[in-house]
Amino acid sequence: MGRQPYTNWIGTLSQKDSEHIRNSLKLIDIEDIQHKKCYELSDGQLQKVLIGRALAQDTPVVLLDEPTTHLDIYHQAYVLKLLKRLTIQTRKSIVFSTHEINLALQLCDKIILMKKDDVMIGSPFQLMENEAFSRIFPEDLIVFDKSSQSFKIKP
Template identity: 65%
Template structure:
């Protein structure tokens, strides 16, 4: 499937997400129809509790969809084995369990698990991919360190490098800038932008940093209680979508500066 010369890496059709319990459905968001092309950086934004993490978990296969279709690189995700899915989607979660006693190079090498043999031996190609991932994220100087020696910002870069080493067409990150200060938030999101351009991977991330997303992203998936829309930042601004995200007693969207600000 192509739009112009670009391949569509992720497409959803009439997707409903949420939770099923004892034959009862709790629908978090419905009728989600989005498309993400190769080389695009796409942010998923919205207020707390609107379903951003649920959406990412659903498209990545961590939890099932209630209904609808998810296509990854032209293939229905339901028809993909877990082994095949691991070669198509790499996932970076906010609070994922990992041993901080691992070395940086060891953690990045875990991204090669979908391709290694049953004892996890790395081939020369695997080592090349790990080295390339460290270089792309510009953390070669950290490769000899243990993960417990790293700052939050450094660890986030290592997790991004692990996702790169996995060599999938789609990278999904859930709030990759949580726990970071303003400078390092901007640094991580600028890194994701650079990576989407130089690797041609589709990169999707959930974030509360809407002002940064407006500046860096090719598209934004905006989740609101009354529906989900996807478009370029400029089109969403022109259509007034950002002016109804938050209660306007405190936060307002300024079209002139294209930023959110505190109402005074």
Template identity: 45%
Template sequence: MKHSALDVSDLSIGYKSISICDNINFQLQKGELTAIVGINGIGKSTLLRTLGNFQPKISGSIKINSKDLEDYDPLTLASKISVVLTEPIASKNLTVQEIIALGRHPYTNWLGKLSSNDLLKITAAIEMLELTNLKHQKCHELSDGQLQRVLIARAFAQDTDMILLDEPTSHLDLYHKVQILKLLQSIAHHTQKTILFTSHEIEMAIQLCDKMVILDGAKNPFEQPCTLIKNKAFERLFPSDTVTFDSAMGAFRIQK
């Protein structure tokens, strides 16, 4: 029997006892790129933070490789899941290579000494994200797009089965949004990592993702993009007098 890399069942998320989204159910497999989409305030980032164990769930079940999330100790969980949040990095005075090396923290000894294997993982991440020419630059010298690639490289260097990213394309222009999402797709498909990210780029996600979770506060459908289109799931996202979804084109249209 094939086990899911991530299994979310009857999940309710929110803060303390106040739920902001209920009835969340989906299962992800290795090698899949999946987007979480929905309107502002519906709980996309809260869901991602809950899955990464940065805040507690209200109810329901989250299983990583068939084991409950809360049963993992922090160090073991850090070897299973890497997370890229929207918070700024602690020190932009570090070099690109130094930031990426931080991804090896779960595997180093108490002195933080890097082994030959750690160095190989760091080099592989730098090459995968095409950062070789930037590895000695300070992070404050980078563009937003370059810094985003550095943070993804840090997560890749952590060498986890799953990578969670909160709005990885925010503040980027169209070209760099596409570049980042195609890169994530390539990493998922070629390294068999499970990658889950939140996004407002719904049309790009439809074109590039294997699966999508639509947080709508009700059924929260989860499926392949083509199935979601067929089931008219995107047409219920926004008020129809403002924005409509063209299922033939897989795109939104502004009502004039």
């Protein structure tokens, strides 16, 4: 499906399309599940397939909406590390939305924090230095701990 924008009206894949697909399968390391149906996949496998589909489009920028949704903490970290590796291997920019701020702090090059009437952009270090994380949530329940560089539940 990732090559659909490049095919003819009946979806015929060219040799170039097949090469992009094979390359994406290899980059994501999902060659062993390429013939499975979506309903046969775990949530983590499905997420990898969706990332592979986006890569197969061969665009300079990949946009993903919450790629770690419905995944346990291990697979959330796995997917975000995969995205980080892909930016290096493919030289593509990968932009994604997430609620997993603690993981994003560890793995993202740049973060865009959005709050009503305020947008803050920078590296995790820059945002920490500017106290941006301390202002993102009300302080009654969650606080940013600069020493551990993570959000904590307020005691």
